[in-house]
Amino acid sequence: MLPHLDAAFNLARWLTRNDHDAEDVVQEAMLRAFRFLDGLRGEAKPWLLTIVRNSCFTWLQVNRPAELAGFDDRTAELHLVDEGSPEALALRQCDRRMLNEALAALSAQFREALILRELEDLSYKDIARITDVPIGTVMSRLARGRRLLAESLQAISNASQVHR
Amino acid sequence: MTREEAAGLLHAYVDGELDAAKSVELEAHLAGNPAARAASERLREMSAAIRDRADYHAAPASLAARLRASVPTAPEEIPRRAGWGAWLRPAALIAAIALVTWVVAVVVMRPGEDERIAQEVLASHVRETLGNRLYDVASSDQHTVKPWLSARLAFSPPVADFSAHGFELQGGRLDYVGGQSVAVLVYRRRQHVIDVFVWPAPAQKAGQALTRNGFNIESFAHGGMGYWLVSDLNRNELGDFARLLAAAP
Numbered sequence: 001m002l003p004h005l006d007a008a009f010n011l012a013r014w015l016t017r018n019d020h021d022a023e024d025v026v027q028e029a030m031l032r033a034f035r036f037l038d039g040l041r042g043e044a045k046p047w048l049l050t051i052v053r054n055s056c057f058t059w060l061q062v063n064r065p066a067e068l069a070g071f072d073d074r075t076a077e078l079h080l081v082d083e084g085s086p087e088a089l090a091l092r093q094c095d096r097r098m099l100n101e102a103l104a105a106l107s108a109q110f111r112e113a114l115i116l117r118e119l120e121d122l123s124y125k126d127i128a129r130i131t132d133v134p135i136g137t138v139m140s141r142l143a144r145g146r147r148l149l150a151e152s153l154q155a156i157s158n159a160s161q162v163h164r
Numbered sequence: 165m166t167r168e169e170a171a172g173l174l175h176a177y178v179d180g181e182l183d184a185a186k187s188v189e190l191e192a193h194l195a196g197n198p199a200a201r202a203a204s205e206r207l208r209e210m211s212a213a214i215r216d217r218a219d220y221h222a223a224p225a226s227l228a229a230r231l232r233a234s235v236p237t238a239p240e241e242i243p244r245r246a247g248w249g250a251w252l253r254p255a256a257l258i259a260a261i262a263l264v265t266w267v268v269a270v271v272v273m274r275p276g277e278d279e280r281i282a283q284e285v286l287a288s289h290v291r292e293t294l295g296n297r298l299y300d301v302a303s304s305d306q307h308t309v310k311p312w313l314s315a316r317l318a319f320s321p322p323v324a325d326f327s328a329h330g331f332e333l334q335g336g337r338l339d340y341v342g343g344q345s346v347a348v349l350v351y352r353r354r355q356h357v358i359d360v361f362v363w364p365a366p367a368q369k370a371g372q373a374l375t376r377n378g379f380n381i382e383s384f385a386h387g388g389m390g391y392w393l394v395s396d397l398n399r400n401e402l403g404d405f406a407r408l409l410a411a412a413p
Contacts, residue, residue: 003291003294003296005223005231006220006222006223008223009222009224009227010222013221019221022221026223026227027227027230027231030231031234033294034294037290043296044296048294091209091210091213094217095217096219099218100217100218103214114214117179118211118214118215119214119215119218119220124176124179124181139175139176142175143175146175146207146210146211149214150206150210
Protein backbone atom coordinates (compact mmCIF):
# COMPACT_ATOMS: atom_id res chain seq x y z
CA MET A 1 0.00 0.00 0.00
CA LEU A 2 2.84 2.41 0.74
CA PRO A 3 3.72 3.95 -2.61
CA HIS A 4 7.13 3.22 -4.11
CA LEU A 5 8.33 1.44 -0.97
CA ASP A 6 9.76 -1.40 -3.06
CA ALA A 7 11.68 1.06 -5.25
CA ALA A 8 12.96 2.82 -2.13
CA PHE A 9 14.10 -0.44 -0.56
CA ASN A 10 15.63 -1.75 -3.78
CA LEU A 11 17.77 1.38 -4.16
CA ALA A 12 18.80 1.42 -0.49
CA ARG A 13 19.57 -2.31 -0.56
CA TRP A 14 21.81 -1.91 -3.58
CA LEU A 15 23.58 1.10 -2.06
CA THR A 16 24.09 -0.31 1.46
CA ARG A 17 24.43 -3.91 0.15
CA ASN A 18 22.85 -5.22 3.31
CA ASP A 19 19.20 -5.96 4.26
CA HIS A 20 19.42 -4.70 7.81
CA ASP A 21 21.06 -1.36 6.99
CA ALA A 22 18.71 -0.85 4.05
CA GLU A 23 15.70 -1.29 6.35
CA ASP A 24 17.05 1.28 8.80
CA VAL A 25 17.86 3.82 6.13
CA VAL A 26 14.54 3.39 4.31
CA GLN A 27 12.51 3.64 7.50
CA GLU A 28 14.21 6.91 8.43
CA ALA A 29 13.92 8.24 4.87
CA MET A 30 10.22 7.37 4.58
CA LEU A 31 9.40 9.10 7.85
CA ARG A 32 11.28 12.16 6.63
CA ALA A 33 9.41 12.01 3.33
CA PHE A 34 6.07 12.00 5.15
CA ARG A 35 7.16 14.88 7.32
CA PHE A 36 8.19 16.96 4.31
CA LEU A 37 5.21 16.05 2.18
CA ASP A 38 4.77 19.77 1.47
CA GLY A 39 8.01 19.70 -0.54
CA LEU A 40 6.51 17.26 -3.04
CA ARG A 41 6.59 18.76 -6.54
CA GLY A 42 5.84 16.79 -9.66
CA GLU A 43 6.10 13.04 -9.62
CA ALA A 44 6.26 11.19 -6.33
CA LYS A 45 8.69 8.44 -7.28
CA PRO A 46 11.76 10.55 -8.21
CA TRP A 47 11.01 12.84 -5.27
CA LEU A 48 10.92 9.95 -2.82
CA LEU A 49 13.99 8.28 -4.33
CA THR A 50 15.90 11.56 -3.99
CA ILE A 51 15.27 11.49 -0.25
CA VAL A 52 16.16 7.80 0.01
CA ARG A 53 19.31 8.29 -2.06
CA ASN A 54 20.47 11.21 0.08
CA SER A 55 19.81 9.21 3.25
CA CYS A 56 21.88 6.36 1.83
CA PHE A 57 24.84 8.59 0.98
CA THR A 58 24.71 10.30 4.37
CA TRP A 59 24.62 6.86 5.98
CA LEU A 60 27.56 5.67 3.86
CA GLN A 61 29.57 8.77 4.70
CA VAL A 62 29.11 8.12 8.41
CA ASN A 63 29.42 4.35 8.44
CA ARG A 64 31.54 3.40 5.44
CA PRO A 65 33.37 6.51 4.22
CA ALA A 66 35.93 4.36 2.39
CA GLU A 67 33.27 3.28 -0.12
CA LEU A 68 32.71 6.84 -1.28
CA ALA A 69 36.30 8.06 -1.09
CA GLY A 70 38.36 8.62 -4.20
CA PHE A 71 35.48 8.76 -6.66
CA ASP A 72 35.97 11.28 -9.43
CA ASP A 73 33.77 11.66 -12.49
CA ARG A 74 36.74 12.88 -14.50
CA THR A 75 38.14 9.35 -14.43
CA ALA A 76 34.84 8.23 -15.92
CA GLU A 77 35.65 9.49 -19.42
CA LEU A 78 34.25 7.46 -22.24
CA HIS A 79 36.27 4.74 -23.90
CA LEU A 80 33.61 3.01 -25.84
CA VAL A 81 34.75 2.04 -29.24
CA ASP A 82 36.80 -0.98 -28.35
CA GLU A 83 34.54 -3.54 -26.73
CA GLY A 84 35.86 -6.96 -27.65
CA SER A 85 33.82 -10.07 -28.26
CA PRO A 86 35.12 -12.17 -25.30
CA GLU A 87 33.16 -9.82 -23.04
CA ALA A 88 29.98 -10.50 -24.98
CA LEU A 89 30.55 -14.18 -24.42
CA ALA A 90 31.15 -13.65 -20.70
CA LEU A 91 27.89 -11.71 -20.53
CA ARG A 92 25.95 -14.51 -22.17
CA GLN A 93 27.46 -17.11 -19.86
CA CYS A 94 27.16 -15.23 -16.60
CA ASP A 95 24.52 -16.41 -14.17
CA ARG A 96 22.50 -14.48 -11.62
CA ARG A 97 25.06 -14.78 -8.86
CA MET A 98 27.94 -13.57 -11.00
CA LEU A 99 26.01 -10.60 -12.31
CA ASN A 100 24.83 -9.58 -8.83
CA GLU A 101 28.37 -9.83 -7.47
CA ALA A 102 29.82 -7.76 -10.28
CA LEU A 103 27.12 -5.12 -9.92
CA ALA A 104 27.58 -4.95 -6.14
CA ALA A 105 31.33 -4.48 -6.62
CA LEU A 106 30.92 -1.29 -8.69
CA SER A 107 31.44 1.98 -6.89
CA ALA A 108 28.24 3.47 -5.48
CA GLN A 109 27.86 6.20 -8.13
CA PHE A 110 27.96 3.73 -11.05
CA ARG A 111 25.79 1.26 -9.16
CA GLU A 112 23.04 3.75 -8.40
CA ALA A 113 22.94 4.99 -12.00
CA LEU A 114 22.55 1.43 -13.32
CA ILE A 115 19.96 0.43 -10.71
CA LEU A 116 17.84 3.52 -11.35
CA ARG A 117 18.10 3.04 -15.12
CA GLU A 118 17.72 -0.72 -15.52
CA LEU A 119 15.70 -1.80 -12.50
CA GLU A 120 13.57 1.28 -11.90
CA ASP A 121 13.34 2.26 -15.58
CA LEU A 122 13.81 5.95 -14.84
CA SER A 123 14.70 8.56 -17.46
CA TYR A 124 18.09 10.29 -17.58
CA LYS A 125 16.33 13.42 -16.37
CA ASP A 126 14.92 11.70 -13.27
CA ILE A 127 18.24 10.00 -12.53
CA ALA A 128 20.02 13.36 -12.83
CA ARG A 129 17.57 14.85 -10.33
CA ILE A 130 17.84 11.96 -7.86
CA THR A 131 21.63 11.78 -7.94
CA ASP A 132 22.06 15.56 -8.15
CA VAL A 133 24.36 15.67 -11.19
CA PRO A 134 23.90 16.99 -14.76
CA ILE A 135 22.36 14.72 -17.41
CA GLY A 136 25.73 14.48 -19.16
CA THR A 137 27.23 12.99 -16.00
CA VAL A 138 24.39 10.46 -15.82
CA MET A 139 25.22 9.42 -19.39
CA SER A 140 28.92 9.04 -18.71
CA ARG A 141 28.31 7.17 -15.45
CA LEU A 142 26.00 4.72 -17.20
CA ALA A 143 28.52 4.23 -20.00
CA ARG A 144 31.43 3.77 -17.62
CA GLY A 145 29.37 1.59 -15.27
CA ARG A 146 28.36 -0.77 -18.06
CA ARG A 147 31.92 -0.94 -19.31
CA LEU A 148 33.28 -1.78 -15.84
CA LEU A 149 30.55 -4.34 -15.36
CA ALA A 150 31.47 -6.03 -18.64
CA GLU A 151 35.14 -6.10 -17.63
CA SER A 152 34.45 -7.53 -14.22
CA LEU A 153 32.12 -10.19 -15.65
CA GLN A 154 34.89 -11.20 -17.97
CA ALA A 155 37.34 -11.39 -15.09
CA ILE A 156 34.92 -13.56 -13.10
CA SER A 157 34.35 -15.75 -16.13
CA ASN A 158 38.10 -16.16 -16.74
CA ALA A 159 38.65 -17.04 -13.09
CA SER A 160 35.96 -19.72 -13.16
CA GLN A 161 37.47 -21.17 -16.39
CA VAL A 162 40.76 -21.60 -14.56
CA HIS A 163 39.06 -23.44 -11.70
CA ARG A 164 37.27 -25.86 -14.02
CA MET B 165 28.63 11.48 -38.02
CA THR B 166 32.13 10.58 -36.78
CA ARG B 167 32.94 7.39 -34.87
CA GLU B 168 33.54 9.37 -31.69
CA GLU B 169 30.21 11.18 -31.95
CA ALA B 170 28.42 7.90 -32.59
CA ALA B 171 30.14 6.20 -29.64
CA GLY B 172 29.11 9.04 -27.37
CA LEU B 173 25.47 8.71 -28.40
CA LEU B 174 25.26 4.93 -28.33
CA HIS B 175 24.17 4.59 -24.71
CA ALA B 176 21.51 7.26 -25.04
CA TYR B 177 20.32 5.49 -28.21
CA VAL B 178 20.08 2.10 -26.50
CA ASP B 179 18.35 3.72 -23.52
CA GLY B 180 15.77 5.34 -25.79
CA GLU B 181 16.86 8.83 -24.78
CA LEU B 182 17.86 10.20 -28.20
CA ASP B 183 15.49 12.50 -30.03
CA ALA B 184 14.11 11.33 -33.37
CA ALA B 185 16.51 13.34 -35.55
CA LYS B 186 19.64 12.07 -33.75
CA SER B 187 18.29 8.50 -33.76
CA VAL B 188 17.87 8.55 -37.54
CA GLU B 189 21.39 9.95 -37.94
CA LEU B 190 22.86 7.32 -35.64
CA GLU B 191 20.96 4.48 -37.30
CA ALA B 192 22.39 5.57 -40.65
CA HIS B 193 25.87 5.43 -39.10
CA LEU B 194 25.23 1.97 -37.62
CA ALA B 195 23.96 0.65 -40.95
CA GLY B 196 27.31 1.39 -42.57
CA ASN B 197 29.49 0.37 -39.63
CA PRO B 198 29.38 -3.27 -38.45
CA ALA B 199 31.68 -2.67 -35.46
CA ALA B 200 29.48 0.07 -34.08
CA ARG B 201 26.42 -2.09 -34.74
CA ALA B 202 27.98 -4.94 -32.76
CA ALA B 203 28.78 -2.52 -29.93
CA SER B 204 25.16 -1.37 -29.80
CA GLU B 205 24.01 -5.01 -29.73
CA ARG B 206 26.32 -5.70 -26.80
CA LEU B 207 24.93 -2.73 -24.94
CA ARG B 208 21.41 -4.03 -25.47
CA GLU B 209 22.47 -7.43 -24.17
CA MET B 210 24.08 -5.84 -21.15
CA SER B 211 20.97 -3.83 -20.41
CA ALA B 212 18.78 -6.91 -20.79
CA ALA B 213 21.13 -8.98 -18.62
CA ILE B 214 20.87 -6.50 -15.73
CA ARG B 215 17.10 -6.27 -16.06
CA ASP B 216 16.65 -10.04 -16.18
CA ARG B 217 19.30 -11.25 -13.80
CA ALA B 218 20.03 -8.55 -11.21
CA ASP B 219 18.10 -9.05 -7.96
CA TYR B 220 15.19 -6.72 -7.39
CA HIS B 221 14.98 -6.29 -3.62
CA ALA B 222 11.34 -5.74 -2.73
CA ALA B 223 10.71 -4.22 0.69
CA PRO B 224 10.19 -6.85 3.40
CA ALA B 225 6.64 -7.02 4.80
CA SER B 226 7.95 -6.24 8.29
CA LEU B 227 9.27 -2.88 7.07
CA ALA B 228 5.96 -1.97 5.46
CA ALA B 229 4.15 -2.93 8.67
CA ARG B 230 6.48 -0.84 10.82
CA LEU B 231 6.07 2.16 8.54
CA ARG B 232 2.32 1.79 8.41
CA ALA B 233 2.26 1.86 12.19
CA SER B 234 4.42 4.95 12.48
CA VAL B 235 3.58 7.05 9.43
CA PRO B 236 0.41 8.90 10.45
CA THR B 237 1.76 9.70 13.89
CA ALA B 238 5.42 10.32 13.08
CA PRO B 239 6.66 12.33 16.04
CA GLU B 240 8.39 15.63 15.44
CA GLU B 241 12.07 15.50 16.25
CA ILE B 242 12.96 17.37 19.39
CA PRO B 243 16.06 19.51 18.85
CA ARG B 244 18.69 18.79 21.46
CA ARG B 245 20.99 21.38 22.89
CA ALA B 246 24.17 20.97 24.82
CA GLY B 247 24.08 21.92 28.49
CA TRP B 248 20.46 21.02 28.94
CA GLY B 249 21.23 17.59 30.34
CA ALA B 250 20.61 18.66 33.93
CA TRP B 251 17.17 20.01 33.03
CA LEU B 252 16.37 17.23 30.61
CA ARG B 253 16.26 14.37 33.07
CA PRO B 254 13.57 15.66 35.46
CA ALA B 255 11.73 17.09 32.47
CA ALA B 256 11.82 13.72 30.75
CA LEU B 257 10.56 12.04 33.92
CA ILE B 258 7.64 14.43 34.19
CA ALA B 259 6.91 13.97 30.51
CA ALA B 260 7.00 10.20 30.92
CA ILE B 261 4.59 10.34 33.87
CA ALA B 262 2.31 12.67 31.92
CA LEU B 263 2.43 10.32 28.93
CA VAL B 264 1.64 7.24 31.02
CA THR B 265 -1.23 9.09 32.74
CA TRP B 266 -2.55 10.22 29.37
CA VAL B 267 -2.31 6.74 27.85
CA VAL B 268 -4.05 5.18 30.86
CA ALA B 269 -6.73 7.88 30.77
CA VAL B 270 -7.31 7.36 27.06
CA VAL B 271 -7.42 3.59 27.36
CA VAL B 272 -9.70 3.56 30.42
CA MET B 273 -11.99 6.43 29.57
CA ARG B 274 -12.50 5.98 25.82
CA PRO B 275 -12.55 2.95 23.62
CA GLY B 276 -10.58 4.94 21.03
CA GLU B 277 -12.53 3.48 18.11
CA ASP B 278 -13.03 6.88 16.47
CA GLU B 279 -9.38 7.84 16.91
CA ARG B 280 -8.26 4.56 15.36
CA ILE B 281 -10.50 5.08 12.34
CA ALA B 282 -9.37 8.70 12.07
CA GLN B 283 -5.75 7.51 11.90
CA GLU B 284 -6.61 4.87 9.31
CA VAL B 285 -8.49 7.20 6.97
CA LEU B 286 -5.80 9.85 7.38
CA ALA B 287 -3.05 7.35 6.55
CA SER B 288 -4.98 6.22 3.48
CA HIS B 289 -5.49 9.80 2.31
CA VAL B 290 -1.81 10.71 2.75
CA ARG B 291 -0.59 7.54 1.07
CA GLU B 292 -2.83 7.90 -1.95
CA THR B 293 -2.06 11.59 -2.47
CA LEU B 294 1.65 10.87 -2.13
CA GLY B 295 1.45 7.98 -4.58
CA ASN B 296 -0.78 9.84 -7.03
CA ARG B 297 -3.15 6.86 -6.97
CA LEU B 298 -6.18 8.88 -6.08
CA TYR B 299 -8.83 6.76 -7.71
CA ASP B 300 -9.41 3.35 -9.26
CA VAL B 301 -12.26 4.72 -11.34
CA ALA B 302 -11.82 8.25 -12.65
CA SER B 303 -15.06 9.93 -13.58
CA SER B 304 -16.99 13.04 -12.74
CA ASP B 305 -20.20 11.15 -13.53
CA GLN B 306 -21.94 9.79 -10.45
CA HIS B 307 -23.70 7.21 -12.67
CA THR B 308 -20.30 5.73 -13.55
CA VAL B 309 -18.72 5.84 -10.11
CA LYS B 310 -21.67 4.41 -8.17
CA PRO B 311 -22.14 1.18 -10.19
CA TRP B 312 -18.36 0.64 -10.28
CA LEU B 313 -18.21 0.76 -6.48
CA SER B 314 -21.45 -1.21 -5.95
CA ALA B 315 -20.14 -4.02 -8.13
CA ARG B 316 -17.11 -4.42 -5.87
CA LEU B 317 -18.63 -3.90 -2.43
CA ALA B 318 -21.32 -5.55 -0.33
CA PHE B 319 -23.20 -2.26 -0.23
CA SER B 320 -24.05 0.60 -2.55
CA PRO B 321 -22.64 3.94 -1.40
CA PRO B 322 -24.58 7.10 -2.17
CA VAL B 323 -22.69 9.08 -4.82
CA ALA B 324 -23.67 12.61 -5.74
CA ASP B 325 -22.04 15.42 -7.65
CA PHE B 326 -21.72 18.76 -5.87
CA SER B 327 -19.95 20.72 -8.60
CA ALA B 328 -22.69 23.33 -8.38
CA HIS B 329 -21.39 23.99 -4.87
CA GLY B 330 -17.74 23.92 -5.92
CA PHE B 331 -17.02 20.30 -4.93
CA GLU B 332 -16.25 18.35 -8.09
CA LEU B 333 -16.52 14.58 -8.15
CA GLN B 334 -13.25 13.13 -9.50
CA GLY B 335 -13.68 9.42 -9.05
CA GLY B 336 -13.70 6.62 -6.52
CA ARG B 337 -11.53 3.89 -5.12
CA LEU B 338 -11.70 0.96 -2.73
CA ASP B 339 -9.89 0.78 0.57
CA TYR B 340 -9.89 -1.22 3.79
CA VAL B 341 -10.71 0.64 7.00
CA GLY B 342 -11.78 -0.59 10.43
CA GLY B 343 -11.66 -4.21 9.32
CA GLN B 344 -13.90 -3.88 6.27
CA SER B 345 -13.87 -2.89 2.61
CA VAL B 346 -15.05 0.66 2.16
CA ALA B 347 -15.85 3.05 -0.66
CA VAL B 348 -13.76 6.20 -1.09
CA LEU B 349 -15.25 9.03 -3.13
CA VAL B 350 -12.70 11.56 -4.30
CA TYR B 351 -13.78 15.18 -4.68
CA ARG B 352 -11.77 18.26 -5.49
CA ARG B 353 -12.21 21.85 -4.40
CA ARG B 354 -9.74 24.18 -6.10
CA GLN B 355 -6.41 22.37 -5.66
CA HIS B 356 -7.53 20.43 -2.57
CA VAL B 357 -8.34 16.74 -2.73
CA ILE B 358 -11.11 15.54 -0.43
CA ASP B 359 -11.47 11.84 0.32
CA VAL B 360 -14.92 10.75 1.50
CA PHE B 361 -14.85 7.29 3.10
CA VAL B 362 -18.26 5.60 3.20
CA TRP B 363 -19.43 2.36 4.76
CA PRO B 364 -22.64 1.06 6.37
CA ALA B 365 -23.27 2.31 9.91
CA PRO B 366 -26.62 1.47 11.46
CA ALA B 367 -26.60 4.12 14.22
CA GLN B 368 -27.01 7.84 13.50
CA LYS B 369 -24.04 9.91 14.65
CA ALA B 370 -23.77 13.64 15.04
CA GLY B 371 -21.07 15.50 13.16
CA GLN B 372 -17.58 15.56 14.64
CA ALA B 373 -14.58 17.58 13.48
CA LEU B 374 -10.94 16.68 14.14
CA THR B 375 -7.56 17.99 13.07
CA ARG B 376 -4.63 15.60 12.76
CA ASN B 377 -1.16 16.48 11.39
CA GLY B 378 -2.57 19.55 9.68
CA PHE B 379 -5.33 17.61 7.93
CA ASN B 380 -8.98 18.23 8.72
CA ILE B 381 -11.29 15.31 9.33
CA GLU B 382 -15.10 15.31 9.58
CA SER B 383 -17.25 12.34 10.46
CA PHE B 384 -20.95 11.66 10.81
CA ALA B 385 -23.45 8.86 10.20
CA HIS B 386 -26.68 9.42 8.36
CA GLY B 387 -29.20 7.32 6.47
CA GLY B 388 -27.54 4.02 7.34
CA MET B 389 -24.08 5.11 6.17
CA GLY B 390 -21.06 6.33 8.08
CA TYR B 391 -18.99 9.09 6.46
CA TRP B 392 -15.41 10.17 7.11
CA LEU B 393 -14.03 13.16 5.22
CA VAL B 394 -10.29 13.85 5.07
CA SER B 395 -8.62 16.79 3.35
CA ASP B 396 -6.11 19.58 3.64
CA LEU B 397 -9.01 21.89 2.84
CA ASN B 398 -9.76 24.41 5.60
CA ARG B 399 -12.06 23.42 8.40
CA ASN B 400 -14.99 25.67 7.51
CA GLU B 401 -15.30 24.54 3.92
CA LEU B 402 -14.85 20.88 4.84
CA GLY B 403 -17.64 21.35 7.43
CA ASP B 404 -19.83 22.87 4.73
CA PHE B 405 -19.17 19.88 2.52
CA ALA B 406 -20.04 17.46 5.35
CA ARG B 407 -23.37 19.24 5.82
CA LEU B 408 -24.04 19.09 2.08
CA LEU B 409 -23.40 15.32 2.09
CA ALA B 410 -25.59 14.83 5.16
CA ALA B 411 -28.45 16.78 3.56
CA ALA B 412 -28.26 14.90 0.26
CA PRO B 413 -31.21 12.62 -0.42
